[in-house]
Amino acid sequence: MAQKPSIPKGTRDFGPEVMVKRNYIFDTIKSVFKLYGYQPIETPTMENLSTLLGKYGDEGDKLLFRVLNSGNFLAGIDQPEALDAVRLSPMISEKGLRYDLTVPFARYVVQYRNEIVFPFKRYQIQPVWRADRPQKGRYREFYQCDADVIGSESLLNEAELVQLVDDVFKRLNISTIVKINNRKILAGIAEYIGHPDSLIPITIAIDKLDKTSIEAVNAELLGQGISQQAVDLLQPVLFMKGTADEKFNLLAGLLQNSETGLKGISEMRLLFDYLKAMDIELTYELDLTLARGLNYYTGAIFEVKARDAQMGSICGGGRYDDLTGIFGMPDVSGVGISFGADRIYDVMTELSLFPETSSESTAVLFTNFGDREAKYCLPMLKSLRESGINAEIFPEAAKMKKQMKYADQKHIPVVIIVGEEEIANNQLTIKWMQKSEQETIPKQELIQHLSLSLEN
RNA sequence: GUGGUUGUAGCUCAGUUGGUUAGAGCACUAGUUUGUGGCACUAGGGGUCGCGGGUUCAAAUCCCGUCUUCCACCCCA
Numbered sequence: 001m002a003q004k005p006s007i008p009k010g011t012r013d014f015g016p017e018v019m020v021k022r023n024y025i026f027d028t029i030k031s032v033f034k035l036y037g038y039q040p041i042e043t044p045t046m047e048n049l050s051t052l053l054g055k056y057g058d059e060g061d062k063l064l065f066r067v068l069n070s071g072n073f074l075a076g077i078d079q080p081e082a083l084d085a086v087r088l089s090p091m092i093s094e095k096g097l098r099y100d101l102t103v104p105f106a107r108y109v110v111q112y113r114n115e116i117v118f119p120f121k122r123y124q125i126q127p128v129w130r131a132d133r134p135q136k137g138r139y140r141e142f143y144q145c146d147a148d149v150i151g152s153e154s155l156l157n158e159a160e161l162v163q164l165v166d167d168v169f170k171r172l173n174i175s176t177i178v179k180i181n182n183r184k185i186l187a188g189i190a191e192y193i194g195h196p197d198s199l200i201p202i203t204i205a206i207d208k209l210d211k212t213s214i215e216a217v218n219a220e221l222l223g224q225g226i227s228q229q230a231v232d233l234l235q236p237v238l239f240m241k242g243t244a245d246e247k248f249n250l251l252a253g254l255l256q257n258s259e260t261g262l263k264g265i266s267e268m269r270l271l272f273d274y275l276k277a278m279d280i281e282l283t284y285e286l287d288l289t290l291a292r293g294l295n296y297y298t299g300a301i302f303e304v305k306a307r308d309a310q311m312g313s314i315c316g317g318g319r320y321d322d323l324t325g326i327f328g329m330p331d332v333s334g335v336g337i338s339f340g341a342d343r344i345y346d347v348m349t350e351l352s353l354f355p356e357t358s359s360e361s362t363a364v365l366f367t368n369f370g371d372r373e374a375k376y377c378l379p380m381l382k383s384l385r386e387s388g389i390n391a392e393i394f395p396e397a398a399k400m401k402k403q404m405k406y407a408d409q410k411h412i413p414v415v416i417i418v419g420e421e422e423i424a425n426n427q428l429t430i431k432w433m434q435k436s437e438q439e440t441i442p443k444q445e446l447i448q449h450l451s452l453s454l455e456n
Numbered sequence: 457g458u459g460g461u462u463g464u465a466g467c468u469c470a471g472u473u474g475g476u477u478a479g480a481g482c483a484c485u486a487g488u489u490u491g492u493g494g495c496a497c498u499a500g501g502g503g504u505c506g507c508g509g510g511u512u513c514a515a516a517u518c519c520c521g522u523c524u525u526c527c528a529c530c531c532c533a
Contacts, residue, residue, distance in 0.1 A: 004506080009524070059531050062457075100533085128533085133457085135527060142533065204531085292532090313533065340533030369491080400491050408493040419491060433493070 010132070010140025020360045025172065025341050025348070026125060029145045032168045033123035036160065038147045041122050043104040046095045053096075055103045055326070057200075057295045063130045065097040097129040101146040102296075102323065102336055109150055109334075110327040118151030125341075137311050137343050148336030150324070155267060158300045158319065159274035161337045165304055165315060166282045168339065173353050175307045176314070179287035182268050183297050183318070185251065188261015189237055189288075192254055193230035202226065203291030206238060210289065214238070237288060244272050244286040267299060283307075296320045302337060309347040315339045359390075364414045364450065365407045366393040367400065373418050380416070380428070380446055387447055407433060414450065 007013065014022060046067055053061055066089060073092040074080055080088055098104050101124045109116060125145045132138055147164065149157040162178060169176045183199075190199045201224040205217050214235075221231050237254065240247050248265050255261030268286065275284060292301045299319030306314055317337035324332045348354055364384055366377040377393055384391040394403045407415045417429040417438070428446060431438035441449055 006506095006524075057531090063531080130532075132532070133530095134525085138532070144533065311533095316533065338533065343533055367491090401489080401493075404493040406493085415492085417491070421491090429491090431492075436493085438492085 008140070010134040012139065012141075021348070021354050022341065022345060023360065024354065025344055026143075026145070028171050029168055029339055029341070030123070030125060032164060032171065033145075033147050035167070036121070036147070036164050038121045038123040041105070041108065041124055042126060043098070043101070043108055043124070045097060045127075047098055047104055047107065049090070049094055049096045051107050051327075052099055052103060055296060055323075056099055060099060063132055064099055065129045065131050066093040067095040067097065068093055069095075098126075099130060100128050101126060101144050101338065102148065102320070105146070105148055105150075105336075106320075106323040106334070107327055109332070110324050110329040113329055116151075119149050119157075120151055121147070121149050123147045137346055139342055142343075143341040145339040145341055146336055148334055150334035150336075151332055153333045155270045155300075156274060157335050158271050158302075159278060161317065161335065162275055162284060162302070163278050163280060165302070165337060166280050169282060169304070172344065172348065174314075174344070174347060174351070176282055176304050177307055178282060178284040179290045179303045179305070180268070180271070180284060181287055181290040181301050182264040182299055183301060184260045184264025184267065184299060185255070185288070186264075186291065188251075188255040188258035188264055189234070191258040191261060192237075193226075193233040195226055195230055198224065198226060200295065202234075206234075206289045207291035209238065240288060244268075247286055247288070264299070271300060292316060292318060296323050298322070299333075300335065306347045306351075309350050311343055311347050311350075313340070314343045314347060362390050362392050362410060362412045364389055364391040364416060365403070365410075365412045366391070366416045367403045367418065368394040368397050369400075369419050370397045373397075373420075373423065376423050377416065377418055380443065383447065384450070387451075389447075389450065416446070 049064070049066065052064055056063075069092055077083075077088075077091055080091075083091075105122065105124065109120065123146060125143065127141050127143050129141050132140060134140060147161065149161075162180070165176075165178060183203075186203050187196070187199050190196050190202050193202075195202065202221065205220040205224065208220070209217055218231050221234070222228065237251075240250055242250075248269055252262065252265050255265065272286070287303075290301060290303055292303060297318040298321040301318035302316060303313045304315035305311070315337060317335070319333065319335040321333045322330065323334065324330070366374075366381055368374050368377075374393060374397075381391055381393055394406060404415065406412075413433055415431045415433060417431060422428050422440065422443075426443055427440050428443045429438055429440045430446070430449065
C-alpha cells in the first residue's frame with residue numbers, strides 16, 4: 001500500500017457507532033438548554049487573533065492555533081529569517097482557531113448589541129481547538145456545549161445553571177459533584193494573607209490541592225514569592241470544615257476587612273439559598289480550593305466532576321463581569337457553563353452508561369432479488385418511512401447470503417424477503433433476525449405487523 | 457514547553473544473540489450451500505516492518521533524527 005493517510009495530532013475520526021453515541025450526548029444537552037430558554041448561535045471557526053489573544057492568560061496564548069495569512073504572507077517583511085517566532089508570528093498570522101466559546105460569544109454580543117434583547121440567554125455547541133499535548137481526556141479538537149446568560153447580574157442565573165447541570169447529568173445518568181467557589185472570596189483571601197496582587201498564582205497553586213499534597217502546594221506558593229507568614233495564614237482557610245453556612249460564617253470573620261471578600265460571601269450565601277429552594281438533586285458544595293484557570297472570571301465559579309470515573313472536570317463555568325468591556329462594551333455582566341462533550345463521552349464509555357437502543361439505526365431491510373422484486377418493495381419502503389420506521393432496501397441484487405450478512409452486521413432486526421412466490425401471492429416474508437424466525441404475511445399487513453412486534 | 461512510552465496486514469499482536477521468501481488470530485473475498493446472517497471447514501487477496509539517515513557481508517531487530525500513539529508534568533473541557 002502507498003503512504004497511509006493520517007490526521008493531525010490530537011484529532012479524531014468518528015465512525016457511525018461512535019457518532020450515534022456522541023449525538024445522544026449532544027441531543028440531551030441541547031434539549032435541556034432549550035428547556036431553560038436558551039437560544040442557539042454559531043460563530044466562525046476562525047477569529048481575529050486580536051479577539052483571542054490576552055483573554056486566556058499567557059498559557060492560553062501559547063495554546064492558540066494560529067492561521068497563516070493567505071497569499072504571499074512574507075511580502076513586505078525585511079529579513080524574516082532574522083526574526084524570532086514571537087516577533088514574526090503577528091506579521092504573518094492575524095487569524096486563529098477559537099479556543100473556547102465564551103470569548104467569541106462576548107465578541108458577538110458587542111457586535112450585535114443593538115439587535116440583542118437582554119438578558120440574552122444563548123447556547124452554542126461547536127468544536128474548539130487547543131495546541132496542547134494530547135493525553136487522557138485531552139484532545140486538540142473537542143466540542144464544548146455552552147450556555148450563557150449575559151446582561152443580568154442576578155445570582156438567580158448562577159442557581160439556574162446549577163439546576164441545568166443537575167438536569168443534564170441526571171438525564172445522562174452520570175453521578176456528579178458540583179464544586180462551587182467565588183473569585184471574590186479568593187481575592188479576599190489573597191488580601192487577608194497580605195498578597196492581594198498574587199491572586200492568580202495563589203489560586204493556581206491551591207487548585208492543585210486535590211491532586212497533590214499540601215506540602216507541594218505550600219512549596220509552590222513560597223516559590224511564587226508568597227511569604228511564609230502568608231502561607232501559614234492560608235492553611236486554616238484551605239482546611240476549613242463544616243457546612244457551607246459554617247464556612248461562610250468563619251470566612252466572614254477572617255475577611256472582615258476585605259470589601260471584595262465580604263461581597264463574595266454574600267453572593268455565595270444567596271446562591272446557596274436559591275439552590276436550597278430549587279431542590280437540586282446532585283451533590284454541590286462550597287470548595288475554597290477551586291480556582292479555575294481562565295482569567296476572566298470575577299464571581300462565582302463552577303466545576304463538575306464525575307464521581308465514579310478518573311477524569312478531569314467534565315463541565316465548568318463561572319461569572320465574568322467585564323468580558324465585553326475588552327471589546328468596548330463595559331458594565332455588562334454574564335455567567336455561563338460549558339459541558340465538555342468529549343470527556344462526558346469518555347466517562348460514559350468507561351462506566352457503560354450509553355443506552356443500547358438508538359433511534360439512529362436501521363430497523364427494517366428489504367432484500368433485493370432483482371428489478372421486479374425491488375419495484376414491488378418500493379411502495380412498502382416508502383410507507384414504512386412515512387410511518388417513521390427507519391428502513392432501507394439493499395441497492396443491488398446481490399446474493400442472499402451477502403444481504404443477510406449486511407443486515408446482521410448492521411444489527412438490523414427485521415429483514416423483508418420478497419421473491420417470485422411472494423409477488424405471485426401478494427405477500428412478503430418477514431424475518432426476525434434475533435429470533436431467527438420468519439413468517440409469510442399479506443403485504444398490506446406489514447405495518448401493523450411490524451408496529452405490534454417492535455413494541456414488544 | 458518538559459519527561460517517559462509506542463509504531464510490523466484493515467484491526468489486535470508474535471517475530472530468538474542482527475542471518476533464507478516476515479507470521480498468527482480476527483476481518484475481507486470466493487466456495488462447501490443458485491431463497492437465508494451468526495457456527496464450522498477449504499482456498500485466496502492483502503505488508504518499502506511509521507518515515508529519513510547511519511553501522512554491517514547482512515537490519516523489523518543496533519545507533520541518530522523526525523513524525524505519530526499513549527501516559528505524567530505544566531495547564532485545562
